[in-house]
Amino acid sequence: MESKRQQKFAGLLQEELAAIFQREGSAYLPNTxxxxxKVRVSPDLAVAKVYLSFLNTDNTRLSVATVNAHANEIRYKLGARIRHQARTIPTLSFFVDDTNEYVERMDQIFDKIAKERKESGNDE
Known part of the structure; x- marks a missing residue:
């Protein structure tokens, strides 16, 4: 369970990182x-796990690897933006948020089950 402090700091990081990616994201991932x-922060606010979703990319794993390769540069830019609001700038780790893929897969399964039930109901 995250504390209010962690939640507030995660919200700040999410907002500022979104602005960084909006302005300068094309330098890391063109046309993406x-x-x-989502952002999860450790209790000591020293480590942040950042979950990303990509649009217009074929390989999300490669995209995350590219962003992770630039993590120190992104952290520096983040530090410049929040230096008056935070004592330490957290170490950033980026991960793929595959929630949308999971939801789509579950929808397909439910549709398949509903279709099978409908077909078996018509046979009786």
Whole structure:
């Protein structure tokens, strides 16, 4: 369970990282839209796990690897933006948020089940 402090700091990070990716994201991933879906912060606020969603990319794993390769540069830019609001700038780790893929897969399964039930109901 995250504390209020962690939640507030995660919200700040999400907002500022979104602005960084909106302005300068094309330098890391051209023609790709990056969305910050969730940020989780450690209790000491030293480590932040950032979950990303990508649009217009074929390989999300490669996109995350590219962003992780630039993590120190992104952290520096983040530090410049929040230096008056935070004592330490957290170490950033980026991950793929595959929630949308999971939801789509579950919808397909439910549709398949409903279709099978409908077909078996018509046979009787």
């Amino acid at each position: 839209l990056v969305t910050i879906t």
